[in-house]
Amino acid sequence: MTRVIQTPVRSLLDDEMVRRLATSLVDRLPWLVLLPDDLRVACSRDLLDVARASAEVGHYHLLHSRLAAWKATVDAIARGIPADKSDLEWLDESEVVENPAR
Numbered sequence: 671m672t673r674v675i676q677t678p679v680r681s682l683l684d685d686e687m688v689r690r691l692a693t694s695l696v697d698r699l700p701w702l703v704l705l706p707d708d709l710r711v712a713c714s715r716d717l718l719d720v721a722r723a724s725a726e727v728g729h730y731h732l733l734h735s736r737l738a739a740w741k742a743t744v745d746a747i748a749r750g751i752p753a754d755k756s757d758l759e760w761l762d763e764s765e766v767v768e769n770p771a772r
Contacts, residue, residue, distance in 0.1 A: 688715050699737075704744045706753050713740045 692714035696702045702710050717736060724733045747753050 685711070688718070691718065701741060701744045704748055705740075709743070709753055713743075716740070 688711055692702070692710045695714055695717075696710075702713065705713060717733070717740070720733050720736045724730045751758070
């Protein structure tokens with residue numbers, strides 16, 4: 671029964687509806703405001719898809735994990751890492767660094 675309903679619901683969620691969902695999610699997840707608009711919409715669609723899949727199987731650990739990942743993305747952006755990753759320097763080889771917390 672759920673699968674029969676999910677297909678039409680998914681097709682009803684066009685980009686404009688997801689944008690409205692993103693706006694309303696800010697009330698529950700205020701940290702979403704710190705995401706650029708395009709990432710806020712991507713986050714909303716991603717969370718919606720994972721929430722629907724989690725509900726289908728009755729396990730929500732992946733949804734919790736996805737929420738934590740998006741929140742970590744917001745934290746990185748808030749700390750100055752550009753959302754488009756344009757200012758990152760990728761290393762060809764790994765380097766061992768000291769733990770700054772020590």
